[in-house]
Amino acid sequence: MVDRKRKSIVIALIGFLAVIETGYCMGRKGPDYRMGKLIHDLTAYDLKTKKSSSLAEPEHRRTGYTWLSPDGKWVIYTEQQKRNAPEQDDLYLVSVGGTKERHIVGGLGVNIDYLAWLPDSNGFTFTSYKYVDRKSVDYGLFRYDLGKSTGPVLIPIVKKGGLEFIKFVKWFPNGDGFVCVGTEHDRDTNLYRVSADGSSYQQIGDFPGVVMIDLSPDGKKIAMTWQEGLYFVDIDGTHLVQLRKPASYNLFWPVWSPDGQWILYKMMNVRGDYLGWYVINVETGRSRHVIDNVSDLQWWAPKK
Numbered sequence: 001m002v003d004r005k006r007k008s009i010v011i012a013l014i015g016f017l018a019v020i021e022t023g024y025c026m027g028r029k030g031p032d033y034r035m036g037k038l039i040h041d042l043t044a045y046d047l048k049t050k051k052s053s054s055l056a057e058p059e060h061r062r063t064g065y066t067w068l069s070p071d072g073k074w075v076i077y078t079e080q081q082k083r084n085a086p087e088q089d090d091l092y093l094v095s096v097g098g099t100k101e102r103h104i105v106g107g108l109g110v111n112i113d114y115l116a117w118l119p120d121s122n123g124f125t126f127t128s129y130k131y132v133d134r135k136s137v138d139y140g141l142f143r144y145d146l147g148k149s150t151g152p153v154l155i156p157i158v159k160k161g162g163l164e165f166i167k168f169v170k171w172f173p174n175g176d177g178f179v180c181v182g183t184e185h186d187r188d189t190n191l192y193r194v195s196a197d198g199s200s201y202q203q204i205g206d207f208p209g210v211v212m213i214d215l216s217p218d219g220k221k222i223a224m225t226w227q228e229g230l231y232f233v234d235i236d237g238t239h240l241v242q243l244r245k246p247a248s249y250n251l252f253w254p255v256w257s258p259d260g261q262w263i264l265y266k267m268m269n270v271r272g273d274y275l276g277w278y279v280i281n282v283e284t285g286r287s288r289h290v291i292d293n294v295s296d297l298q299w300w301a302p303k304k
Contacts, residue, residue: 036301056094058101071121157198170215205237223254258301
């Protein structure tokens with residue numbers, strides 16, 4: 001009789017834990033990652049409905065990077081013409097639901113990367129360089145303002161004696177500057193904070209070899225892949241937290257959730273096979289698979 005009661009208690013406990021686990025993963029109880037949309041290849045994937053919809057139907061749509069504006073009205077994307085050098089990238093702007101795109105910049109030998117909208121949705125930045133005799137030249141960070149008739153304007157941060165290369169530009173919510181991965185004086189990559197006009201910069205902590213980053217929605221923390229693990233750190237470089245560092249996998253492309261409670265990341269095994277995108281809760285460290293292998297992702301939700 002006692003054994004039967006114990007068995008019933010164990011079964012009830014197992015069922016209770018299963019309910020908690022299901023609630024945690026699916027959002028019925030506890031944290032829920034299913035908010036907003038994942039943006040890639042001119043497509044928006046709704047995390048709640050698990051359905052995809054087209055953002056626009058432009059004529060040129062052999063997309064590389066796709067980035068939706070914070071207000072949800074505009075999309076910038078790159079069209080990649082060639083995979084072997086010299087490449088040809090073209091940068092386009094199109095309204096959401098639109099079919100007529102605006103060519104911003106590009107051409108034979110031009111490479112365009114690291115698209116980033118300004119917080120007010122009135123402009124964006126990107127990096128660009130051109131191949132000449134198979135060598136990269138004229139590398140720079142450029143800004144394009146939607147309300148001006150001028151083309152992209154160079155932000156003079158990448159220069160001799162300063163930052164020699166930058167990537168993963170992430171603007172602060174108030175637009176007064178950005179963080180990025182950069183190099184200076186032929187040293188390894190590190191974290192940097194840069195003013196909006198590119199007139200000044202400073203290193204954030206010391207994380208040599210940092211690979212990829214993203215800035216939290218409140219601008220107070222940086223998620224990064226570094227030393228084959230996933231971390232986040234305060235904006236001043238203090239209070240480093242390790243979320244994941246699996247022995248047999250590499251982690252890439254950290255992306256903060258719109259509410260700042262989750263980080264999306266891409267996982268690859270030691271053979272170089274991508275295993276899809278996973279999400280991890282920054283408080284609990286619990287992780288789960290979200291979507292199969294697609295290109296770079298933006299986690300977007302309307303501003304409240």
